[in-house]
Amino acid sequence: MSASPKIYLVDDEPALLKALTRLLKAEGFDVASFVSATRFLEHPRPTGCGCLVLDEAMPGMTGLELQSRLNAEGCDLSIVFITGKGDIPMSVRAIKAGAVDFLTKPVKDSELLSVIRQALEKSEARVAERASVTLLRDKHDRLTARERDVLRLAVQGLPNKQIASDLGIVEQTVKVHRSRVMSKMGAESFAQLVLFSEKLRTFFPQ
Amino acid sequence: MTAAASLTLAGIHGFVWIRRRTALDSLAFCILAAGTAGMAGCELWMMHLNVLEDYGTALQLYNFLRWLVTIALVVFIHFSLKAGRPWLEWTVIGTRTLGLVLNFIVSPAVYYTSLEEIRRIPFLGSVVSVVDGIPNPLTIVGQLSLLLLAAYLVDTTLRSYRLHSPNRALRVGLSSVFFVLALSLQMMLVLWGVVDAPLVASLFFLGIVIVMGIELSEDMLRAARLAETLQSREVELGRQRQLTDAVLEGAPGILFLQSREGDMVRWNSQHEKTTGLSRQETSIRKSPEFFSEADRPLFLAQCARVFEEGSAEFEAEVLSKDGSTAPHLLRLTALELQGSPHAVGLGIDISAKRAYEREAANQRQKMEQLTRVASVSELSSSLAHEINQPLAIILSNAQAAQRLLARENPDLRELQEILDDIVAADIRAADVIKRLRSILQQGVPVLEPVAASALIDQALKICLPDLKAAGIQVVRRLPKRLPLLPADRIPIEQVLLNLFKNACEAMQECRERVLTISCVTEGPVVRFSVKDTGCGLPEDTDSVFEAFQTTKLRGLGLGLTICQSIVRAHGGRLWADRNRTRGATFHFTLPLNPESL
Numbered sequence: 031m032s033a034s035p036k037i038y039l040v041d042d043e044p045a046l047l048k049a050l051t052r053l054l055k056a057e058g059f060d061v062a063s064f065v066s067a068t069r070f071l072e073h074p075r076p077t078g079c080g081c082l083v084l085d086e087a088m089p090g091m092t093g094l095e096l097q098s099r100l101n102a103e104g105c106d107l108s109i110v111f112i113t114g115k116g117d118i119p120m121s122v123r124a125i126k127a128g129a130v131d132f133l134t135k136p137v138k139d140s141e142l143l144s145v146i147r148q149a150l151e152k153s154e155a156r157v158a159e160r161a162s163v164t165l166l167r168d169k170h171d172r173l174t175a176r177e178r179d180v181l182r183l184a185v186q187g188l189p190n191k192q193i194a195s196d197l198g199i200v201e202q203t204v205k206v207h208r209s210r211v212m213s214k215m216g217a218e219s220f221a222q223l224v225l226f227s228e229k230l231r232t233f234f235p236q
Numbered sequence: 237m238t239a240a241a242s243l244t245l246a247g248i249h250g251f252v253w254i255r256r257r258t259a260l261d262s263l264a265f266c267i268l269a270a271g272t273a274g275m276a277g278c279e280l281w282m283m284h285l286n287v288l289e290d291y292g293t294a295l296q297l298y299n300f301l302r303w304l305v306t307i308a309l310v311v312f313i314h315f316s317l318k319a320g321r322p323w324l325e326w327t328v329i330g331t332r333t334l335g336l337v338l339n340f341i342v343s344p345a346v347y348y349t350s351l352e353e354i355r356r357i358p359f360l361g362s363v364v365s366v367v368d369g370i371p372n373p374l375t376i377v378g379q380l381s382l383l384l385l386a387a388y389l390v391d392t393t394l395r396s397y398r399l400h401s402p403n404r405a406l407r408v409g410l411s412s413v414f415f416v417l418a419l420s421l422q423m424m425l426v427l428w429g430v431v432d433a434p435l436v437a438s439l440f441f442l443g444i445v446i447v448m449g450i451e452l453s454e455d456m457l458r459a460a461r462l463a464e465t466l467q468s469r470e471v472e473l474g475r476q477r478q479l480t481d482a483v484l485e486g487a488p489g490i491l492f493l494q495s496r497e498g499d500m501v502r503w504n505s506q507h508e509k510t511t512g513l514s515r516q517e518t519s520i521r522k523s524p525e526f527f528s529e530a531d532r533p534l535f536l537a538q539c540a541r542v543f544e545e546g547s548a549e550f551e552a553e554v555l556s557k558d559g560s561t562a563p564h565l566l567r568l569t570a571l572e573l574q575g576s577p578h579a580v581g582l583g584i585d586i587s588a589k590r591a592y593e594r595e596a597a598n599q600r601q602k603m604e605q606l607t608r609v610a611s612v613s614e615l616s617s618s619l620a621h622e623i624n625q626p627l628a629i630i631l632s633n634a635q636a637a638q639r640l641l642a643r644e645n646p647d648l649r650e651l652q653e654i655l656d657d658i659v660a661a662d663i664r665a666a667d668v669i670k671r672l673r674s675i676l677q678q679g680v681p682v683l684e685p686v687a688a689s690a691l692i693d694q695a696l697k698i699c700l701p702d703l704k705a706a707g708i709q710v711v712r713r714l715p716k717r718l719p720l721l722p723a724d725r726i727p728i729e730q731v732l733l734n735l736f737k738n739a740c741e742a743m744q745e746c747r748e749r750v751l752t753i754s755c756v757t758e759g760p761v762v763r764f765s766v767k768d769t770g771c772g773l774p775e776d777t778d779s780v781f782e783a784f785q786t787t788k789l790r791g792l793g794l795g796l797t798i799c800q801s802i803v804r805a806h807g808g809r810l811w812a813d814r815n816r817t818r819g820a821t822f823h824f825t826l827p828l829n830p831e832s833l
Contacts, residue, residue: 042701043625045657049632052654056639089704114624136628139635 036078037146038107039063040070040096041085046135050083053139054146067091071099079106079153081130081146086113086120094120097127106156108149112137163233166226169215177214180207184220185227243273261315264308265452269445271305276438283364283434288351291367295347296339298435299378303336305441306385312448313389313412317405319396324388331381338374347375347427357432364434371428382420389413404451411447415440489564489584490554496543496577498522510585512557523581528553528561535566542568542579554583562587622698623668626661633658670726681724681805688718688755688762691725695732696753699740703751706740713754721762721826723806728826731799731810735766735822738795742770742820761808761825769819777812777820799824 037059041047047063054061064070068090070082082100086093097109111124111132121132130149133142173181176197183193190208194201217223250266278298285291310328314320342349348369356363393409419440425431484491484504490511492503500518508518511526523539524532531552538548547569553561564583571578637654640646696703696710703710736751743749752767773780781796796810803810803824810824 043629045629045661046625046632049629049636049654049657052636052650053632053639056636087701087705089701092705112628114628135624136631138631139639 036060036062036076036080038070038076038080038082040065040067040082040088040093041112042066042088043085046085053142057139057143059146067093067096070096075103075105076107079150079157080108081149081153082107082109083142083146084109084111086111086124094124094127097124097129101127106153106160108153108156110142110145110149112142160233163229166215166230167234170230173211173214177207177211180204181211181215181223181227184208184211185224243270261312262452264312264315265445265448268305268308268312268441268448271301271308272438272441272445274301275305275441279435279438282367283359285365286354288354288367291351291354291365299336299339299347302378302437303332306332306381309385309412309444310388313392313408316408316448316451317392317396317400319399319405320388320392321395324384324391328381328384328388331377331384335378335381338377342372342374347378348372359434366426366432366434368429375427379420379424382416382423386413386416386420389416408448408451412444415443415447487582489582491583492523492581493573494523494579494581496579498524498539501573501578510554510556510562510583517557526554528555538566538568539579542570543577546570551586552583554585563590623665626665626668629661630658630665633661681727681802683722683724683806685720686723686725686728687720688764689714691723691728692732692753692755692764694725695729695736698729699733699736703736703740706744706749708740708743708749708751711750711752713752715756718755719757719762719828721828723826727802728806731802731824732764732766734795734799738822739766739768739770742768742772744770746770746818748818757828758825760829761827763823763825765821765823767815767819767821769815769817772818773812773814773820777814780812781810 037054039047039050039054039061040063041050042065044065047065051061051063062073064073066088067084071091084093084096091099093111093113100107100109109124109129111121111129112135113120113132114135124132130152131145133145170178179197180193183196188196190201190204194204197204212220212223215223215226217226247266250263250270275298278294278301282291282294282298285294307329310320310325314325348367349372351367351369353368354365355368357366358364389409389412393405393413396405396409419437422431422433422440423435423437426433426435480502484502485506487504487506490504490507492507493501495501500521500523503518507526508514511518513521513526524535527535534550535552538550538552542548547567549565549567551563551565554564555561563586565586566581566583568579568581571580633654637651640651640654692712692714696712700710739751743751746769748769750769752765754765754767756763756765781800800810803826807827808825810822813821813823815821
């Protein structure tokens with residue numbers, strides 16, 4: 031069962047927690063439940079893909095607070111909110127912060143399951159994305175300082191002549207650095223190189 | 237001269253009698269004076285007679301006049317002093333009349349058996365005729381009547397002196413007694429020949445006439461003065477009547493004056509207008525008849541009270557002729573009128589006031605309904621959470637069960653657990669709905685014994701998420717032993733919830749946020765206190781209980797007003813205190829003994 035995607039439930043209402051656990055387990059999910067956000071945080075942070083089904087209105091740390099905390103940590107879990115008294119501003123905030131959906135109690139099983147599946151897909155995609163970006167970063171790390179400079183200026187769309195004058199080197203040297211960056215980064219075209227560079231900038235702003 | 241004076245007086249009083257037929261004393265006096273004048277004339281005639289036979293005739297006439305004068309005198313005294321004994325009066329008249337009868341039977345006159353001669357003698361400076369004759373012993377009848385008259389006068393004078401006016405009795409009585417006695421003496425002396433003088437009885441009668449004339453004139457003067465006073469009194473009375481009319485008509489409602497027995501004496505036109513009864517119809521009715529049948533016993537009871545305590549104020553329905561009624565505020569005041577107890581009643585129509593009160597009560601009821609709805613919407617977020625939670629539990633459990641049942645070998649033990657959880661959640665949901673309903677249609681509280689701590693815990697459980705979210709520390713100070721108290725659980729929890737919410741909102745901007753809940757038994761009541769460390773209350777702590785008094789941006793400011801009405805319906809009290817350091821404390825009491833409600 032440990033191989034199957036994991037669902038984490040956080041709700042201050044034990045009876046509901048129990049009911050949802052039953053439902054999801056019956057559907058074949060691996061479920062872990064927590065009666066508060068703090069309890070969840072005390073648990074070792076899960077790795078890989080998974081879905082966090084979170085009650086918004088909880089004593090102590092609220093669902094939204096836990097969401098921003100996990101976002102800051104760069105957690106790959108997709109979050110689905112379930113709430114008894116949600117309002118529009120709250121749901122907008124949650125979605126903007128990356129939540130997959132914002133459901134109102136009581137939730138129908140079909141709706142909940144489809145949202146959970148959607149969330150798991152997203153989480154999986156994010157895990158895959160994170161893996162590919164990590165690979166790119168490793169490649170980027172292997173570039174020399176001069177090669178990184180050439181890459182930075184080239185993806186801005188500057189012609190070689192301009193890059194050469196900016197860096198104080200001859201145009202021919204720029205061409206050599208460029209082809210070496212292409213091969214080191216594994217890019218088949220310049221367009222692909224620009225895409226890789228954008229990805230890196232999104233995940234690692236520096 | 238005597239005749240002239242007497243005739244003048246006779247004329248005056250004859251005139252008086254003609255004008256006032258009831259003044260019999262004036263008539264008697266008129267006859268008395270006229271008779272006296274006649275006697276004077278007769279005496280004068282006798283003084284100048286020379287023929288003996290004529291003297292006899294003169295004496296008979298003279299005697300008749302004396303009879304007339306005596307009778308008139310008795311009648312006059314009878315009416316003037318109003319104290320004579322009737323039998324004495326009749327005796328005097330009888331003897332005198334007997335004398336008169338004898339006078340005409342015996343010849344030549346009752347005074348003498350026979351007349352001898354006429355002599356001429358000097359009298360008061362002139363020569364007059366007198367007669368000599370043998371005195372008749374029957375004269376004694378005349379003299380007796382004179383003495384009886386004197387006795388009658390003395391007796392009447394004394395009685396009148398005691399009974400009526402002493403002065404008048406003395407003046408009239410004594411002078412007549414004096415003159416009558418003098419007259420008797422003179423006549424006896426003359427008739428019996430002891431003194432040589434003519435008969436001058438008229439002179440003495442004149443004395444009586446003059447004295448009485450003066451007395452009567454004084455009466456007339458007094459009567460005139462009395463008439464004058466009466467006239468001015470009448471003018472004054474007329475003015476007073478105008479004044480009372482103005483007061484009656486100017487009254488701001490119905491006004492009436494009634495006797496103790498309920499007879500209507502006076503009333504204003506508003507009374508007639510309100511009852512729809514005419515003057516004639518009103519006058520034949522008793523005062524309770526103007527009120528509705530249901531209020532008559534009340535009116536009679538209040539009337540009885542008025543005559544004992546002096547005044548009474550009460551409300552009663554005034555009945556109109558067409559059967560409709562109008563509520564009046566009545567004030568009855570007792571007063572003495574012509575020696576008998578009366579009551580003045582003032583009634584003000586309070587139909588408009590009643591209608592206004594009804595309207596206000598309606599408005600209040602509507603307002604309270606509205607308030608409840610408003611406060612429900614204020615609480616709806618927590619209630620929605622409350623009701624959605626069990627529904628979510630039920631739904632998820634049921635759907636999990638469906639999935640389990642779809643398997644080949646469903647785990648029956650787990651299914652049993654699921655069903656148990658569903659039942660528990662269902663009961664919880666029903667409870668929330670009950671709570672909601674009882675807030676919406678609040679009626680007479682249904683009291684059942686509840687533990688004070690259970691009330692507090694239930695309310696805390698509902699708003700604990702909000703309290704925690706607001707970072708409020710909750711301190712619960714309850715003694716170990718708290719009695720069960722009769723209360724309608726849900727509304728009282730509502731009161732506690734409201735107080736918690738208020739405390740929560742009051743502490744929003746404060747650094748120190750502590751909510752202290754305590755509960756103590758104080759004699760016949762249990763006191764709940766909710767203390768916060770918030771922004772506190774205005775100086776006038778009662779103002780926070782007024783409707784629409786709010787410091788919040790949202791909300792109608794009705795929460796505490798509803799709380800107060802709930803606590804009051806339980807027979808308790810809700811009030812607020814400013815804390816010595818900071819924040820406010822709200823207290824409410826619930827009686828332990830519902831009988832004292």
